[in-house]
Amino acid sequence: MSLQLIFQLIIAFFKTGLFALGGGLATIPFLYEMIKDYGWFTKDMLMNMIAVSESTPGPMGVNMATYVGFHTTNSVIGGIVTTLSLVAPSIIIICIVAHFLQKFKNSHWVQDAFYGLRPAVCAMIASAGLGILVVAVFNNGEISWDINFLNIILLIVMYLFCRKFNKLHPIFIVCICACLGIVFQL
Amino acid sequence: MKIYIELFLTFAKIGAFTFGGGYAMLPMLQKEVVDKKHWATDEEIMDYYAVGQCTPGVIFVNTATFIGYYQKGIIGGIIATLGVVFPSIVIISLIASILQNFADIEIVQHALHGIRIAVCILVLNATLKLFKTGVKDLTGIIIFILSLVLTYTSIVPTIVIVILSAITGILFSYIKMKKGGSK
Numbered sequence: 570m571s572l573q574l575i576f577q578l579i580i581a582f583f584k585t586g587l588f589a590l591g592g593g594l595a596t597i598p599f600l601y602e603m604i605k606d607y608g609w610f611t612k613d614m615l616m617n618m619i620a621v622s623e624s625t626p627g628p629m630g631v632n633m634a635t636y637v638g639f640h641t642t643n644s645v646i647g648g649i650v651t652t653l654s655l656v657a658p659s660i661i662i663i664c665i666v667a668h669f670l671q672k673f674k675n676s677h678w679v680q681d682a683f684y685g686l687r688p689a690v691c692a693m694i695a696s697a698g699l700g701i702l703v704v705a706v707f708n709n710g711e712i713s714w715d716i717n718f719l720n721i722i723l724l725i726v727m728y729l730f731c732r733k734f735n736k737l738h739p740i741f742i743v744c745i746c747a748c749l750g751i752v753f754q755l
Numbered sequence: 756m757k758i759y760i761e762l763f764l765t766f767a768k769i770g771a772f773t774f775g776g777g778y779a780m781l782p783m784l785q786k787e788v789v790d791k792k793h794w795a796t797d798e799e800i801m802d803y804y805a806v807g808q809c810t811p812g813v814i815f816v817n818t819a820t821f822i823g824y825y826q827k828g829i830i831g832g833i834i835a836t837l838g839v840v841f842p843s844i845v846i847i848s849l850i851a852s853i854l855q856n857f858a859d860i861e862i863v864q865h866a867l868h869g870i871r872i873a874v875c876i877l878v879l880n881a882t883l884k885l886f887k888t889g890v891k892d893l894t895g896i897i898i899f900i901l902s903l904v905l906t907y908t909s910i911v912p913t914i915v916i917v918i919l920s921a922i923t924g925i926l927f928s929y930i931k932m933k934k935g936g937s938k
Contacts, residue, residue, distance in 0.1 A: 586811065586812050586813075587811055587812075588811055589811060589812065590809075590810075590811050590914060617855065617856075617858070620858035620859075621847070621850055621851075621857050621858050622847075623775070623858070624857065624858045624863060624867050625843070625846050625847060625850065625857070626770065626771050626772055626773055626774055626842060626843075626846065627770045627771070627773060627839070627840070627842055627843035627846065627847075628770070628773070628777065628780075628813045628814075628815040628816065628839070628843070629813075630812075630813040630816075631813055631815075631816065631839070631840050631843045632843050632846075632847050635840075635843050635844050635847040635848065635851075636847050636851055639847065639848050639851040639852070640851055645844070645848045648844055648847065648848050648851075649844055652840050652843065652844055653840075655812075655813070656812065656813070656816050656836050656839075656840060658811060658812055659810070659811070659812030659813065659816045659817050659820055659836070660816075660820050660829075660832055660833055660836055662810050662811065662812070662817075663806075663807075663810060663812075663817050663820040663821055663824065663832065664820065664824050664829050664832050666806055666810060667820070667821050667824040667825065667832070668824075670802075670806070671825070677928070678925060680928075681924045681925040681927075681928035681929070682921040682922075682924050682925055683798075683801075683802050683805070683921075683924065684891075684895075684924040684927075684928060685894075685898055685920040685921050685922070685923045685924020685925065685927065686801070686802070686805040686917065686920050686921050686924060687798065687801045687802070687805075687885075687888075687889030687890070687895070688889055688890045688895040688896070688898040688899040688902065688920065689805070689898055689899070689902040689916055689917060689919075689920035690801045690804050690805045690808075690885070690889065691801070691882060691885045691886050691889045691890060691899055692898075692899045692900075692901075692902035692903040692906055692916075693778070693808070693902065693906050693913065693916070694778045694781060694878060694881060694882050694885060695878075695882045695886075695899075695903055696902075696903055696906035696907040697778040697779075697878060698778070698874075698875060698878035698879055698881075698882055699907055700907070701775065701871055701874050701875050701878065702875050702879075704871065705871045705872055705875055720872065723869075723872055724872055724875060724876070727872055727873070727876055728876050728879070731876055731880065738786060739772070739782045739783050739786055739873075739877050740768075740772045740783070742873045742876065742877060743772055743774065743870055743873045743874075743877075745873070746869040746870050746871075746872045746873035747866040747867075747869045747870050747873075748866075748869065749869045749872070750865045750866045750867065750868045750869020750870065750871075750872075751862055751865045751866050751869065753865075753869075754865055755865050755868035755869050755872075
């Protein structure tokens with residue numbers, strides 16, 4: 570693990586954190602660029618990294634950063650360095666935004682903007698939920714006649730279960746469903 | 756000191772159980788940050804999320820920094836973010852060193868397919884809750900429907916929707932105020 574490599578990793582991931590707009594998937598083009606510029610990993614390895622990052626908990630962008638850092642330096646330190654570089658721009662930008670937001674929180678411009686934003690945010694989340702619902706309900710991942718009935722039944726049963734015990738912790742629900750997945754070989 | 760530890764642990768807990776992108780963290784945030792710790796309201800979470808969408812970086816990290824900052828300033832923001840990334844660093848390092856084919860393991864696949872059902876339910880519940888707090892009138896419903904169609908079909912990038920809906924909010928409030936003033 571050379572100092573030069575660490576330095577390059579810091580620059581590359583700081584850049585990714587600064588310019589990747591819109592969540593985990595937005596980091597992928599930056600990772601492709603790293604293949605071209607530095608050759609730290611191959612395209613096949615990147616595919617594997619994406620698969621692992623999607624199948625493990627935590628934000629995908631963060632998972633990818635840790636994976637690349639660990640892989641290129643073969644040590645945990647590399648993973649920590651890349652991850653911290655990725656989130657550093659966020660911390661700087663959000664602290665500045667949060668500072669000004671607090672200052673202008675009571676201005677009616679900000680209030681009115683959020684009045685319009687909240688329904689939009691709600692829609693974005695509904696849309697994301699709809700996306701996974703389609704993947705869960707239809708076998709080929711898009712709206713068609715190829716319906717996965719077992720998933721629908723489990724969905725309804727789990728939904729009613731959560732309604733009945735509405736104080737259930739989300740973590741508990743995730744764990745139950747993971748077990749259901751293993752038991753029913755979903 | 757206690758608040759720093761709480762911030763770190765709360766966000767580490769959320770990070771360790773959030774599967775599938777930024778929106779999946781919302782049910783956990785509602786439970787831990789809104790209901791249990793009272794660090795923010797449902798409305799504030801939505802506001803942070805909206806800002807997190809149009810600022811660069813990972814949305815979950817941006818939201819965590821927001822909440823941490825309002826609790827304990829810059830250090831609070833840093834600690835909350837460190838909490839978010841901590842489980843990722845541990846889990847990914849483990850997988851990268853011993854289980855490179857993790858995503859192909861059959862039992863992992865089954866568990867993930869099950870978790871997908873949990874995410875559907877959690878996101879549905881989160882949406883219903885946010886709808887109740889965030890959509891207050893007809894204007895809200897119209898913005899909601901339009902944004903839903905635009906986001907789902909991905910005709911326009913998210914940031915455009917964020918900016919347009921903010922402008923709509925300002926415009927409609929302005930029109931309402933004018934009407935109210937002329938009476």
